[in-house]
Amino acid sequence: MVGLNKNILRSILIASYIILIALIIYGISALFSYLNTGADRSKMLHTEIKKVDQYLPKLVWAPLQNEGRPMDKENLNALQNDYLDAWYVKQIAYKTNKTAGIKDYYTDSARKNLYDFIAHNNAEDISIEATTLNHNPTLEFFSEDGQLVVITDRDVIEYKRVFKADKLVLETTETSIYKMVFLLEDGFWRIRHLVKEDTEIYKSKTKTVAVDSLNIKGINYYPQANPWQMFGDTFSKDTISKDFKIIKDAGLNSIRIFVQYEDFGKAAVDYKKLEQLKQTLDIAEVNDLKVVITLFDFYGNYDVMDWTLNHRHAETIINALKNHKALLAWDIKNEPNLDFDSRGKDVVIAWLNTMIDVVKSNDNLHPVTIGWSNTQSASILKDKVDFVSFHYYEDLDQLDTAIKTMKTDIPNKPLVLQEFGLSSYSGIWNLFGSSEEDQSEYHKKIQGIIADNNLQFMSWTLYDFAEIPKEVVGRLPWRKRAQEHFGFINQNGETKPAFQYISKE
Incomplete structure (x- = not known):
C-alpha cells in the first residue's frame, strides 16, 4: 500500500513537471509570436x-x-x-x-x-x-x-x-x-x-439610350414562399419557372426584380447569389420575359465614403449580366426619395447622379431608370435617365391629372407606372379595408387610365404573402397584414377577381 502511494505521488510530480515545462514553452512561444506581430506595420x-x-x-x-x-x-x-x-x-x-x-x-x-x-x-x-x-x-x-x-x-x-x-x-x-x-x-x-x-x-460623357421600342407590360416579382429573400438557400428554379409561365400566360412581357445590397455582399459580391440572379434571367429568357433589375434594395446610407464600395458592387453585377438577352433595363434604386428627409436630399441625388454614370460607363446598351415613390419626384434627374419610373398608391381620381403634369414636365421621356396596387385585406387590424372585389375594381379602373394615357406599367404584385419581413414595413401588424394582400393570387394559390385585370389587354 505504501509502495502504491509512492508511485502515485511520483506520477503526480512527473505530470506536474511536464505541465510546468509545457506552460513555460507555451509562454515563450506566445511572447515570440507577440513580438513578431511587430512586423505587421498596421499593428506596429x-x-x-x-x-x-x-x-x-x-x-x-x-x-x-x-x-x-x-x-x-x-x-x-x-x-x-x-x-x-x-x-x-x-x-x-x-x-x-x-x-x-x-x-x-x-x-x-x-x-x-x-x-x-x-x-x-x-x-x-x-x-x-x-x-x-x-x-x-x-x-x-x-x-x-x-x-x-x-x-x-x-x-x-x-x-x-x-x-x-x-x-x-x-x-x-x-x-x-x-x-x-x-x-x-x-x-x-x-x-x-x-x-x-x-x-x-467634371463633365459626364455618358449618353442616353434609345428607348423607342420600349414596351413594358409587367409586374414586380417575388416568389410567394420567400418574398424579399428570393436568393440564397431558398432559391428555387422550379418555383420561378412556374411563376414566370403564369406571368407570360397572363399577357405580360416583363418582370421587375430586386438586388439587396448587403445580402449580395456589398463591394465583395456573393458569386453564388450572382449566379442565381443569372439563372433567374435564364428562366425569364425561356419564358420570353424581359427583366428590369433594381439595384441597391435596402441600402440607405449614401455616405460619401461609401460611394466607391457601392460602385464596385454595381460594376460587378452589371458586367456579369449586361450581355444577357433577357435584360431589359437597370433601375438604380427603389424609392430613394423616401430617404430625402433622413439622409439629405442633395446627397441622395448626388449619389444617384454618380451611380447613373457608373452603370452607363459599364453598360451603354441598356436603359437606366430610377423607381421614384411618387409623381412629384419623377422629374428629378430626368435628363440623365432613359425613361422615368414612378409609383402610385394614392387616390386614383388624381392620377390622370398627375400624369398630365408629368408629361408637361418630362415631354421627351417614356413614363412607366412602375408600382401600383391595392391591398385586399380587411380584418381585425383594418376593419375598413378593401375587399377582393374592391381590389378588382381598382385594377379595372387603373388599367383604363393606363390605356388612356398610353402608359407602360408594372403592377405590385403576383402573390399574396404569408409573411412580410419587418425590414419592409416595420413591425406594426396593421401595416404587415395590409402588405400581405396586394397579390393577384391568394395564399392558397387561387387567382383573385383582380387577376382578370392584370393586363390591359
Whole structure:
C-alpha cells in the first residue's frame, strides 16, 4: 500500500513537471509570436484606418514604361495600396479635422501642409466630405535602389462637399491631374510631394439610350414562399419557372426584380447569389420575359465614403449580366426619395447622379431608370435617365391629372407606372379595408387610365404573402397584414377577381 502511494505521488510530480515545462514553452512561444506581430506595420504603427472594404475607387494603371528600375508586381501592389490609403486617411482627416493616420502615409514635409490645412479648417469650423471615384496613374520613375517613385495620376474624378458651421456651402465634382513623389519609409510608400497640376469641372460623357421600342407590360416579382429573400438557400428554379409561365400566360412581357445590397455582399459580391440572379434571367429568357433589375434594395446610407464600395458592387453585377438577352433595363434604386428627409436630399441625388454614370460607363446598351415613390419626384434627374419610373398608391381620381403634369414636365421621356396596387385585406387590424372585389375594381379602373394615357406599367404584385419581413414595413401588424394582400393570387394559390385585370389587354 505504501509502495502504491509512492508511485502515485511520483506520477503526480512527473505530470506536474511536464505541465510546468509545457506552460513555460507555451509562454515563450506566445511572447515570440507577440513580438513578431511587430512586423505587421498596421499593428506596429497602430494604424486603424485601412482601405480594405472601405475605399475602392476604380484604378487603372497605364502600361509600365517607366524610367529607372523595372517595377515588379509586388512593389506595384504595395505602392497602389499605400497610395489609396493615403487618399482615404486624408479624406477622413478633412471630414473630422483630426490627423489620425496621416503620419503613416505622408512624410514629414508633406504632412506639415496637411496639418496646417486641418488646423485652419478646424479654427474656421469648416469640414470637407470628399471621395475620389477614378484614378489613372502612370509610373514615371522607379529609382534603382527601390526607395523612390514618381507617378502622374490623370483624370482623377473627385467629388466633394464643403461645409461651414455644418451648412453646405459648396458641392462640386472635378477632374484633376496629380503629380506625386513617394519615398519608401518603414515599409510604407509615403507621399513626399504632391502637386495638383490641372483641374476642371467634371463633365459626364455618358449618353442616353434609345428607348423607342420600349414596351413594358409587367409586374414586380417575388416568389410567394420567400418574398424579399428570393436568393440564397431558398432559391428555387422550379418555383420561378412556374411563376414566370403564369406571368407570360397572363399577357405580360416583363418582370421587375430586386438586388439587396448587403445580402449580395456589398463591394465583395456573393458569386453564388450572382449566379442565381443569372439563372433567374435564364428562366425569364425561356419564358420570353424581359427583366428590369433594381439595384441597391435596402441600402440607405449614401455616405460619401461609401460611394466607391457601392460602385464596385454595381460594376460587378452589371458586367456579369449586361450581355444577357433577357435584360431589359437597370433601375438604380427603389424609392430613394423616401430617404430625402433622413439622409439629405442633395446627397441622395448626388449619389444617384454618380451611380447613373457608373452603370452607363459599364453598360451603354441598356436603359437606366430610377423607381421614384411618387409623381412629384419623377422629374428629378430626368435628363440623365432613359425613361422615368414612378409609383402610385394614392387616390386614383388624381392620377390622370398627375400624369398630365408629368408629361408637361418630362415631354421627351417614356413614363412607366412602375408600382401600383391595392391591398385586399380587411380584418381585425383594418376593419375598413378593401375587399377582393374592391381590389378588382381598382385594377379595372387603373388599367383604363393606363390605356388612356398610353402608359407602360408594372403592377405590385403576383402573390399574396404569408409573411412580410419587418425590414419592409416595420413591425406594426396593421401595416404587415395590409402588405400581405396586394397579390393577384391568394395564399392558397387561387387567382383573385383582380387577376382578370392584370393586363390591359
